[in-house]
Amino acid sequence: MQEIPIKRTAAGMKLAKPALNDRGVLLFAAGAELTEDIIARLSKAGVRRVTVQGHPSDIAAQEKDLGQKIAELHARFGSVEKDALMRKIRVLFEERLKERAKEA
């Protein structure tokens, strides 16, 4: 088994240890198979690392696609986008995402 950051998880992996939130409340039991929905829920609950079965870090290293990364960036900025300075900063971060996608 391997402990990996939530960002490196992917649908299909199985939890080797239960996933708990900050307060130790059980969210998903050991053996649960991760889905996109479960990963999103863990992430939303502030869980940053989970222990999964096997050593899937190579599979886990597979990047999210660019469209998804850009959508998440927009969601994080949310309403502060109304501010011209914040919009400019978001555009600069978005440029970086696109640049990296091109490099890869």
Add this chain to the structure above:
Amino acid sequence: MTVEKGDFRKRVEALVSVPTLQGILEKIKPVMESPNAGVEDIANIISADQVLSAKILRVVNSVSYGFFGSISSLRHALVILGFDAVKGLILSTSVFDAMLAGGFYGLWEHSMGCGITAGVIARKIRDPNPEEISIAALLHDIGKVIIKTELPAESSSIDQAVTEKQMSTYEAEREILGFDHATVGEWLCQVWNLPAKLADPITYHHQPDLSRLAQRPTAIVHVANVFVRAIGFGFGGDNLVPRISRAAWEMLDMPDSLVREIIGEMDGKLEDAEEFLASNDTEM
């Protein structure tokens, strides 16, 4: 659910007199005040505590120079960083211990990310004290750790408000507690007698315009907190990017080309950090 601010402040003040850390600071104080004291004397005192020295070196190497162990001894750390910064580091090791013990990995990553990013910004704008600013950034959310550990019931309500009302942790704290983590951080800085260059960025990272004694370091930590949230590294309690203070932004005077460089560099360094955090066990 209300928390009486004065009572809670007293609790926080009592809490930070952690025996080992306070003991070390008390031992160092007379040495610091003696006119003939040198770095060697202070290094000797801290070095006597092996665990603490190892932790200090680990923190300083992770934020300042990547992860390749450039600062190899406490003496070296003291020469490069100065005593105030090392004092901040002693405090940050205890903060990280508390984060890991509490399972607050997301907050730990957010703090590390902010430390790294503040260092990148400080170097790019040629600030003379990038290490010190990194340490202030590492500590900026220290008040959140205290709120999470000391007020667990209120803390759950804060998390719930963040999720249900799409508000920031900072706003939820103000609504539920009547004060916020930056204020709790300010109390800690006062008990620890931290200099303004560390205390102001911790106290005013959400309101940089209020800093009087350390405006630039405060502006840098304020912007670093926004950038590390923008890039989506770690978890500071909510996933929202706060608005940057225009005055703070203008003070740093960064053309777009420089901001691009900063984003590129922080992205690379955070990726290294992520590998490091992922490959290592979480013991600090």
